Amino acid sequence: MNTLHFYTKRIFALVCLFFFGFLILIASRGPTESADAEFSSKEWINQKQNREYAKHPKFLGPMAKRPGEQLSFQPQPAPAAGIGLVPYSELDIPRNIDEEVVRRLNVHLNGIDLEKMSRKECATNTTLAKYWSDTQGRVVPQKDNWEKFYANIGSCDIYRDESQVQDLLDDLNRIPLKHVAIMEGGTQIKLIFTFENDKQAVFKPMRYGRDYETDPNHFYFGDFERHTAEIATFHLDKILGFRRAVPTAGRVVNITGELLEKAEKRLKKTFFVSPAKNQCFVGKCDYYCDTTHAICGDPDLKEGSVQMFLPDDTSVPRKHNKSPYRRTYSKKTQLAQWQTDMNYCEAKVKTKMPYAHGRSLPDFIDLHILDYLIGNQDRHHYETFNVFDDMPPYSMHLDNGRAFGKTKFDDEDILMPLKQCCVIKPSTLATLLRYYKGPKSLTETLHESLSKDAIAPVLAYKHYPAMERRLGKIMHSVLECLDDRNGPENVVMNEFHNPKVYQFPLQKHDEDEDETAPEQHPAPPADPQHPEQEHPGENQGPPGLLPKPVEGLFKPVEKPQQVANPDGHRMEESA
Template identity: 50%
Template structure:
């Protein structure tokens, strides 16, 4: 009896489902707008074409538990509850960026098929017609990139100054570390025309290691390395092979840091002409000679031999420092990054600033700017972003992070000696270059919410676009002498060129939406 009842129930259920599907399909073919959103999307995924699938979602009011407050949220500003915001999100434009992330899972080589974009071409034509003296892209294509970079640097008329401790210094500086520290300037971390950085990179990669110390704090293992000439560097070990992407289900704050990302970020910053990342070089260390032999008892006791007969250790930190997250050599050789230390605090004190576009670092909450698009209006009214170069520096930082795929820029630092009229230090880039198939468009939120970019930065991006040198080829060439070359694999380099186009497309949307060209592409002569 029970079996017969089950058969009857199953038959009835199947009949109901069949009739339901036929009814839905009939309505969809006649008038898809009558269907609920989830059914329209389901039918579209099943092979039906639906033209209205990208309608912007209605943004709900959120209470304190739904977004992360900061100095620029309603709680930190005028105390008023937020409204729904602007009537139209920038991302809902007819050429919008989608819902924050654009995936290129089908093929990593899409950019090689089409290296131009019609919207970017229209933007460059419009700018050239607007002011050919400032936007002569025909001439720009004929100028070698580094010659053009020097031309842009010569536009900086401000003389600037050095760190107070070195301003009246008299004496000889014998090591590359000392010369690097003395050369720190109000407008750049180092002068690319001098040999100091090349000398420093060579010393980082070759100088004998005489001391190893665990760096306190942080979720992952870092070591302070001291060299025979008393220079110091921050050591980050190889965790991933270059080909391994960040797992799609991992949050940005739970991913391993990559040693090659630190090296690539330095060279990319140098190619871009920012000069804001401390000199960083790759180095292959012998774990037995360079680390275990010099380790104190606390670090030494974490070494062990793995089942594969490789030497491993895990050190001590707050998160990824145990046997299941060990760092292993082959058998005891290990790739690493070594980032030169900045001068100590007593010589060059630094101020830490909260990034207004900081993420929530929560699995459940979104940051204010991820829900509302009016954060820029608040930021521009507050110090230090209401005067000087700092807002444009923030745009540079997010462009840099978008190119590298770094979602972890929660704070940034500046040197106190230079006040607010100085650059942002681009420190801690280990969570970069984790995904080459995917472009995290939300990193560009300051760009499309403020509709602003520095003129010199825009022209560099335009130069990469018009060629003949692409950003990928320039970066690859700059890393050829590094000890861990190739620093990036080909797919990661291809992603850089694709992301250049994405940034330029955002600027084209800003201009097309009626914003004044000179307000969008602001020339502050930096």
């Protein structure tokens, strides 16, 4: 009896062990294919397949981009000043030097002294102060770095003295603020800083970090501006020897202690504290000034760019000129004539003033070479000074906020003026050749220049290989022009002259001016001791040359069936 009882216990234990083991086995194999568990089973199978795909090098596992997935809008990061500044030697940036291109360029340029030709580029170089003194007996004040910069604006380029410009950049970064106002017009928030010396500049706050790239589904006219783009373009323009961009510096401001405390009334009303307990403000603008697109600090520090104003155009006139290589700014008709007709320059540009004679065409090529290096697709107008009556004007390199948006895409259309017109200045070619094949690369020189800025590193380092790659493509295009035009004498020139077009005497208004260009005025400085005076009269501004915005920020008069686009661009409403 005891033996039977013992075996009964054993059998029961074995049955229980088998039963529970079977349950564990079923559970380990996942859901069944019953009707009640069909969804769970399919989900489990998909997870298993995803794990298998993740092992393949083509797939990135659970973080892989899914069909139809769009880029997410990056949260606003904290100021990055001084973070990740790496010596250039540790970056291992490839040069992309094509030795065959170098050899063929040397063959074409054999016997050509580019440096000697460059010295004849601008026959008369004078400054604004000297020109007015000689022609009108006027005296330009030079009490501070702003006024020194204005007084030394040249007839060949905006500035020459880089040490004086560096002093100005330091002022833009350090001088305490006296008043902060909204910059009228435009699609994106910009502020006007009035400093304690009563001089003014425009502040563009950081929207997103240096690594963020433009969504490929976005048009060039709908992209957000980057504060770092203005800073980097100024430095690139300088090391290329153009010196036609406006000084721009990085600065970290305290939203509470500097902006809110010094803000005008209507700007002050837009400040708030976010759910994350960060200080934010909205401002006033056409498109992106709402709570969804608020500018927020960390918790109250905000990085941005500070760009000085050019002199007021009532004192130093300048003109707003429509680019002959302007894009359509339309969603429907995306290609302009110049993008499909390779004879466009010969037929439509070289035959018309001001490009048929003088420095306008070579200067315009310089502008597009710069745009190609920085990836700026948004070049619809350019400005020229109209103050040196008997000297040809030069194009200024303004409004570069949408540059440096893509690192893996090179828009060859930006380089169309060079490819179609086949004109390049000797100074530009000499500089590009030096950076292309010389001991010091373009991006190494740029890296050294940018490292002096207060918010360095200014650019994400992934932009450096992109710029070296684009430089190589520029040299390929120059070589093609030299091959097609039978040598450098038909390509390399300081001035272009079309013998088929009559050359009229130089006039002040011979540029292709855009009559719809909006008039622009900065906010006059307000007295912080009398906050009720938000808009003092014009005569209460600082003495000397009053500053003026450099960008087309006011919305122009709209035509029927047209709507304003970012920064005053027009686009068909049907688009």
